[in-house]
Amino acid sequence: MKRNILSLACLAAVLFSCTCNDIIQDNVRNAEKQLASLIEASEANDTIRIPSTFKNGEIEFVPVDDWVSGFFAGTLWYMYELTGKEEYAVHAQKHTEVLHEIQFLKWHHDVGFMVYDSYGNGLRLKNIPGYDTVLVNTAKSLATRFRPNAGIIQSWNVVGDCWQAQRGWKCPVIIDNMMNLELLFKVSEMTGDPTYRNIAISHADKTMENHYREDMSTYHVVDYDDETGEVRRRCTAQGIADESRWARGQAWSIYGFTVAYRFTGDERYLDHAKKVAEYLLVNEDNMPEDMVPLWDFDAVEFAKVYPEYEKYVDQRDASSAAIIASALYELWWYTREELYIKSADKMIESLSKAPYRAEIGTNGGFILKHSVGSIPHGGNIDVPLNYADYYLLEALIRKRHIQNGEKPVE
Numbered sequence: 001m002k003r004n005i006l007s008l009a010c011l012a013a014v015l016f017s018c019t020c021n022d023i024i025q026d027n028v029r030n031a032e033k034q035l036a037s038l039i040e041a042s043e044a045n046d047t048i049r050i051p052s053t054f055k056n057g058e059i060e061f062v063p064v065d066d067w068v069s070g071f072f073a074g075t076l077w078y079m080y081e082l083t084g085k086e087e088y089a090v091h092a093q094k095h096t097e098v099l100h101e102i103q104f105l106k107w108h109h110d111v112g113f114m115v116y117d118s119y120g121n122g123l124r125l126k127n128i129p130g131y132d133t134v135l136v137n138t139a140k141s142l143a144t145r146f147r148p149n150a151g152i153i154q155s156w157n158v159v160g161d162c163w164q165a166q167r168g169w170k171c172p173v174i175i176d177n178m179m180n181l182e183l184l185f186k187v188s189e190m191t192g193d194p195t196y197r198n199i200a201i202s203h204a205d206k207t208m209e210n211h212y213r214e215d216m217s218t219y220h221v222v223d224y225d226d227e228t229g230e231v232r233r234r235c236t237a238q239g240i241a242d243e244s245r246w247a248r249g250q251a252w253s254i255y256g257f258t259v260a261y262r263f264t265g266d267e268r269y270l271d272h273a274k275k276v277a278e279y280l281l282v283n284e285d286n287m288p289e290d291m292v293p294l295w296d297f298d299a300v301e302f303a304k305v306y307p308e309y310e311k312y313v314d315q316r317d318a319s320s321a322a323i324i325a326s327a328l329y330e331l332w333w334y335t336r337e338e339l340y341i342k343s344a345d346k347m348i349e350s351l352s353k354a355p356y357r358a359e360i361g362t363n364g365g366f367i368l369k370h371s372v373g374s375i376p377h378g379g380n381i382d383v384p385l386n387y388a389d390y391y392l393l394e395a396l397i398r399k400r401h402i403q404n405g406e407k408p409v410e
């Protein structure tokens, strides 16, 4: 009898493991087929271009200084990691090296995203000579945006008549900026120079202090006075309203503090990431059953106040689900909270099928449909986005490591 029960338990474990492997394998097979045309289009006529989205039947390509420019290179590195096929590394290297000038870019904060996804993954997977120097140079550029009196890295410049100036901002910091800290932590580790790590810690501490509401939802923008360090305003750029909860902001928030814990071991960051996750997964009434968030959790409520948003009340954001899932796999590793892994698995399950996963040969070669760039700016609404694909593949890699009993992130 006892032996029968044991055999049944083993069978259940094997079946569970096969199902998990199936979803990873199925996604990888799908991505291989789907990305082939996108790789071809982005390398046509021997010119490397950076695909960002697909709209009105056309793939859109972005310039090197766009905040999303590193994600396609990163997607190719992840395909190399998932398949072991050298051809992906060859494509990835080409798409990485067109980004070389980013290391000297100082006019916005997104260089952490751009270079860590591309050169960072290339360094980790292939140790390509010179990539370490690019990371160090980029960290130096990002460090020029540190405002010591406020203790934060300024996200956007406010110059002339730009839209940030029209809002009356002085030194805006967006929650997304937490994602640039990974580069700074890494470069301090690589070089032994604590400057970058100290900046990252200061930024994380100030963000923890100033970016959150009592319920642990995050504001999108906090505008600082960079001379006095005071908070001038808490508001939004990409959410429906200042007091609403823009979905991708909540996603960056879980991910960013989990990374801060990875590099520092500081329990305050872990505790913070857990509270943010708990808030989203337990207390958030507006999380749909398939766990692919609305673009803004308060879209329905605030559309009553701002009728121009009524047509978007059902709009989901697949990119948020992919980012949250990836973050939750790492958070699970540190906490072993079942809720995190179950929620991440549910998100991956939803993204692995219609309506989110595109049919092969459609969607311009991007894997996922139904993401949102910025509704208030009227840009990239209900389209594929290269970062949704990137974080989906990252989540699959993390899931595979967990199944193998390994830490999901090196």
Ligand code: GLY
Binding pocket: 067, 176, 238, 248, 373
């Ligand atoms: N970091 C910009 C965005 O999430 O849209």
